[in-house]
Amino acid sequence: MAMEMRLPVARKRLxxxxxRESKKHLVVPGDTITTDTGFMRGHGTxxxxxxxxxxxxxxxERVNKLICVKALKTRYNGEVGxxxxxxxxxxxxxxxxxxxxxxxxxxxxxxxxxxxxxFSDGAVSLHTRSLKYGKLGQxxxxxxxxxxxxxxxxxxxxxxxGASVILGNNGFIWIYPTPEHxxxxxxxxxxxxxxxxLADREVISRLRNCIISLVTQRMMLYDTSILYCYEAxxxxxxxxxxxxxIMEEIVMETRQRLLExxx
Amino acid sequence: xxxxxxxxxxxxxxxxxRAAELRKIQARMGVFAQADGxxxxxxxxxxxxxxxxxxxxxxxxxxxALPDRALVNCQYSSATxxxxxxxxxxxxxxxxxxxxxQLRQTFEAAILTQLHPRSQIxxxxxxxxxxxxxxxxxxxxxxxxVLDAGIPMKDFVCACSAGFVDGTALAxxxxxxxxxxxxxxxxxLLPAAGQIALLEMDAxxxxxxxxxxxxxxxxxxxxxxxxxxxxxxxxxxxxxxLLGD
Numbered sequence: 001m002a003m004e005m006r007l008p009v010a011r012k013r014l015x016x017x018x019x020r021e022s023k024k025h026l027v028v029p030g031d032t033i034t035t036d037t038g039f040m041r042g043h044g045t046x047x048x049x050x051x052x053x054x055x056x057x058x059x060x061e062r063v064n065k066l067i068c069v070k071a072l073k074t075r076y077n078g079e080v081g082x083x084x085x086x087x088x089x090x091x092x093x094x095x096x097x098x099x100x101x102x103x104x105x106x107x108x109x110x111x112x113x114x115x116x117x118x119f120s121d122g123a124v125s126l127h128t129r130s131l132k133y134g135k136l137g138q139x140x141x142x143x144x145x146x147x148x149x150x151x152x153x154x155x156x157x158x159x160x161x162g163a164s165v166i167l168g169n170n171g172f173i174w175i176y177p178t179p180e181h182x183x184x185x186x187x188x189x190x191x192x193x194x195x196x197x198l199a200d201r202e203v204i205s206r207l208r209n210c211i212i213s214l215v216t217q218r219m220m221l222y223d224t225s226i227l228y229c230y231e232a233x234x235x236x237x238x239x240x241x242x243x244x245x246i247m248e249e250i251v252m253e254t255r256q257r258l259l260e261x262x263x
Numbered sequence: 264x265x266x267x268x269x270x271x272x273x274x275x276x277x278x279x280x281r282a283a284e285l286r287k288i289q290a291r292m293g294v295f296a297q298a299d300g301x302x303x304x305x306x307x308x309x310x311x312x313x314x315x316x317x318x319x320x321x322x323x324x325x326x327x328a329l330p331d332r333a334l335v336n337c338q339y340s341s342a343t344x345x346x347x348x349x350x351x352x353x354x355x356x357x358x359x360x361x362x363x364x365q366l367r368q369t370f371e372a373a374i375l376t377q378l379h380p381r382s383q384i385x386x387x388x389x390x391x392x393x394x395x396x397x398x399x400x401x402x403x404x405x406x407x408x409v410l411d412a413g414i415p416m417k418d419f420v421c422a423c424s425a426g427f428v429d430g431t432a433l434a435x436x437x438x439x440x441x442x443x444x445x446x447x448x449x450x451x452l453l454p455a456a457g458q459i460a461l462l463e464m465d466a467x468x469x470x471x472x473x474x475x476x477x478x479x480x481x482x483x484x485x486x487x488x489x490x491x492x493x494x495x496x497x498x499x500x501x502x503x504x505l506l507g508d
Contacts (some may be wrong), residue, residue, distance in 0.1 A: 015504035022503040028495045029410065030418035030455035044415060046375065048456075055375055055415035057499050071413035072502045075299060075318060121380045147413075218505040255507075 014217060014248075018255075024059040027069055033060055034067065042068025076146040076170040078124035082115045083155040085136070085168035110136045112166055112174065132156060136166075137192040139176030140208050144215045146171035150222040157223040161230055162203045167221060173211060175204050202238065206230060209241040210250070217251040224261070229254045269428045269440055277439050278307075283479060285423070285435045285486055286396075290403070290494045292411040300412025304404040307437060308394035313404035315412040317384035332376035334383045337366035339401060341390040347438075362398065365461060369402055369422075369451045372460040375415040384414060395438040396424045398449045398463070403487060410495055420460055421488040422451040425480035427472055432479035450480040454488040457481075 027033060033045060033052045041047060044056040045067060054060075056071035078084075087110050105111060105128075112133050113126035128134050146169060155167045158178050166174040177200040179192065196204075210229040214221060232253040233241050240246050267277055274281060286307030295301035300315035321328045328334070339362035340354035353359075370386060386408065388401040402422035409416060426433045426440055426447045433440065436447055446466035453460055468476065 013501060015501045018504060020504055022500050024503055026496060026499045026503060028419070028492060028499070029416045030453075046415070046417070048417075053417075053455075055417065056413055057410045057495050058413075059499075059503055072499060073293075073300070073411065074413035122382070218502060220506060 022059075026057075026059055027054040028057045029053075029055050033069070038065065039067045040065050042066050044069030044071055070147075072147065073145050074147055077122065078115045078118050079169075080115055080118060082169035083112060083166065084115060084124075084126065084170045085110070085112045085141070085166055085172035085174050086170065087111075105135060110141065110174075112136060112168070136174055136176065138196055139174055140204050142173040142175065142208055142211050144171045144173060144211070144221065148215055148218070148221050149173075150220045152222055159207070159223065159227055159230070161207070161227070162200060163207055165207065165223070165226065167223075173221070175207050175211075177204065206233060206238050206241070209233070209238060213241055213247040213251055214254070216247060219251060219255070225254060225258060228257045232257070267439060267443065269443055269445075270431055270433070274431075276433065278437060280435075282431045283434050283482065285483055286437070288403075288487065288490050290407055290491060292407050292494065292498045298408075298412075300408045300410070300414070302404050302407030302411055304400055304407065306396055306400045306403070306435070308392055309390070309396050309400045310392040311388060311390050311397070311400040311404040313386065313388045313401065313408035315384065315386050315405070315408040315414065317412070318379040318382040318414065319385075321381065321383045328381045328383075331380050333374070333379040333381075335367050335371050335374060335376065335386065336383060337363045337370065337386045337388070337405075339363045339366060339388050339390075341393060341397070345390050345393045362401070365398065365463065366401060366405060369420055369461045370405065370409070372458075373406075373416050373418065373420045373453060374409065375417060378415055384409075393438065395436045395441045399423045399435070399451075399487075402451050403491060407491060407495065411498075418453040418455045419488055419491055420451050421454055421484040421491060422449065422461075423480050423483035423487055424449045425476050425483065427468060427476050432472075432476045434479045434483035446476070448476055448480055450477065450484055452481060452484040452488075454485050 031054045033054055035051050039052060041052055044054060044058060045052050046055050052067060054069045056069055058069050058071040061068055061070050088105060088107050091107055111128065113128045114133060115124045116127040117125040149167050149169055149171060158164045164176055164178045177196050207230055210233050211226060214225060214229055219225060229250060232250045236246055270276055288306050290302060290304040292302045294303045295314055298314045298316060303312050318333050339359050343350045343353055386405050388405055390397050399422040402420055406420045423434060424436045424447055426436045426445050428445055441447055446468040448464040450462050451460040
């Protein structure tokens with residue numbers, strides 16, 4: 001049986017290979033952002049002694065009169081209209097609950113839902129009222145930092161490579177085989193338990209490894225970046241994608257393609 | 264009197280430092296991928312690792328939830344191999360509990376807990392090698408870990424220890440200097456505002472000398488802040504470049 005071993009090497013700064021400088025205003029807690037009192041303060045800032053001071057380490061974002069500091073890594077904060085993917089851990093027991101929902105969604109089920117409302121203490125209320133939400137059947141879940149999921153108009157994508165992906169705003173990404181026909185009547189409450197073909201499973205595994213490489217190199221996740229990364233990884237075997245040097249190569253290629261597409 | 268001379272006539276300490284000189288500090292953020300925030304710091308030969316989880320729902324009894332702010336839970340543990348003689352109990356002993364409480368006091372003063380009501384923030388610190396100044400190293404590591412997790416704080420919390428030997432205040436004591444038995448003080452500071460988060464001393468020191476020792480510790484903490492500030496800015500810059508626009 002062949003085994004692969006690696007020795008530790010000194011890590012190098014990834015940003016040096018890009019050779020760019022950051023154009024943003026970067027702050028750390030305690031830094032004064034501005035002494036101008038005309039601005040409204042957003043997340044990541046607080047008011048102290050006539051000055052606006054940063055409370056997280058990140059980049060300053062200014063939208064008209066609102067200043068906020070976007071931290072590098074944050075826990076997910078719900079906003080109305082976000083799509084989330086998650087597992088049911090606990091159910092609230094009420095009379096109507098017992099009658100209606102228990103038949104459809106049980107504890108331990110993985111579901112996709114939309115944020116309906118946010119409470120003052122940060123808790124969110126979810127609903128699965130549209131047929132595209134509901135219980136998730138067979139597929140692969142990848143957990144990433146929520147700050148790496150780009151906000152887009154839609155988070156349900158059917159990728160041309162043969163699988164579909166749900167990019168949850170909370171950092172949970174669900175990869176599943178594209179259903180052949182959309183079941184209109186059942187909606188999301190009947191799990192499809194037919195065996196998935198080998199080709200589909202390979203596509204899903206490759207996508208999962210690509211997402212992990214993008215996350216390790218701190219790239220934003222959205223349908224185009226995932227697709228380009230998938231295409232860049234095709235010459236390599238699926239298990240090789242996770243090796244550090246191949247990961248760098250693939251992500252570098254993805255970055256270049258994205259830059260060409262923009263400019 | 265036989266034994267070590269903590270401060271020589273020329274003004275050098277046991278390890279060759281000057282009275283107000285700090286030990287070499289190296290720090291890194293984001294060392295654990297699975298935690299919300301993590302950091303590792305080396306202050307001379309003292310090595311500490313801090314890991315932060317949160318803010319998340321209160322674990323255990325819901326009754327402990329505070330309606331208007333977050334609960335900060337700190338745990339200190341020192342590895343069995345961290346001291347000269349192998350330690351029997353890594354956590355749960357009196358010193359660990361006391362350190363945990365002190366860390367909690369320190370961070371409750373700095374973290375903006377009103378932004379996360381009814382939730383809990385967990386800070387776990389482990390000392391891997393203890394060569395004096397363990398409280399300071401833990402606070403510095405925990406500050407970086409909290410920053411890495413993106414939890415809003417008023418300011419950095421920078422800590423340093425100080426002692427008093429032969430009429431001179433020494434900053435950043437090593438284990439040899441602590442074991443000599445003189446008065447020693449631990450100070451945690453919020454540098455921008457100059458506010459003290461925690462001041463701890465359990466020795467006898469004449470009040471005339473207190474101000475000098477306090478000032479030495481404060482200056483050392485400000486020096487630590489300069490270093491930590493540099494580490495965080497570099498980390499943020501690197502991440503910002505990788506993320507692109």
